[in-house]
Amino acid sequence: MTGGFVAPEAADGFGDEFEEIEVEDSDADAIARRQDEAFDEFRKRIKNVESLKVEASVFDDATLAAVYKLVQDGHVAAFGGPVSTGKEANVYEALGPEETEVAIKVYRINASDFRQMREYLAGDPRFDGIGSDKKKVVLAWVRKEFANLQRAKRAGVRVPEPIAVERNVLVMDLVGHAEDRARRLAEVDVENPQTAFEVVREYMRRLYAAGLVHGDLSEYNLIIHEGELFVIDLGQAVTVHHPNAQSFLERDCRNVAAFFSRQGIETDADELLAFVTEPDPEPAADLTEE
DSSP, X not given: OOOOOOOOOOOSOSSOOOSOOOOSXXXXXXXXXXOOHHHHHHHHHHHTOGGGGGGGGGOOHHHHXXXXXXXXXXXXXXXXEEEEEOSSEEEEEEEOGGGOEEEEEEEOTTTSOHHHHHHHHTTOGGGTTOTTOHHHHHHHHHHHHHHHHHHHHHTTOOXXXXXXXXXXXXXXXXXXXXXXXXXXXXXXXXXXXXXXXXXXXXXXXXXXXXXXXXXXXXXXXXXXXXXXXXXXXXXXXXXXXXXXXXXXXXXXXXXXXXHHHHTTOOOOHHHHHHHHHOSSOOOOGGGXXX
């Protein structure tokens, strides 16, 4: 890997984002209820795509309507096969405007781990008043991931760039390809573990400086593509004022330090925590490439 950083742009402030998060019925819900001829034709076309037949349970009418709305809005031009599948969400390859490659992340409302999501949402002022409605919790989670990706991108952290969100569907840049997907750090032999560690800890510092803690960071939420590291899965990331932010950050530091210790790097969780939370640490000389 090259170890180069993206240029950190000025973040829009430290700490919480207080804008209202809309979790009520969206345009997609209205489309699903309306069941007009154009939507019916779209639903038949998508459900007949060979690569999606085994995933039909993921695409209820409201989810199909969300994808339909994203197509109408010009964010998606063509739908492709799965890049990854998980218990809570599937990621699909798609084409965006002008043949750009994008990823569509579809959260399952019925299958998502409601209790785990509540742990991260409770105490976040952006999501006050959601209550225990499972649909609202999942919709809030998707919007939370979109907002967190935006904030991380502004802070100079390499993440899949968020493009659009509709109901339980998130559109973002596709890192790699379905046939040649970007690999998790846990899946590769790290050629230069010292450089990789310094990049990861700097990204953790930038997230913290922008008011975010990843909350589930490990070698399984870091991917490498064309020699560059990306941070993924920011749905659970919390603001630094979240009541569990400190414990989440300490866990992230333990996970990252343990992985790189196994790669032969001399580090520990306490040293990493001190670096991440230091207001203006001195950058390593060989990591100033932008």
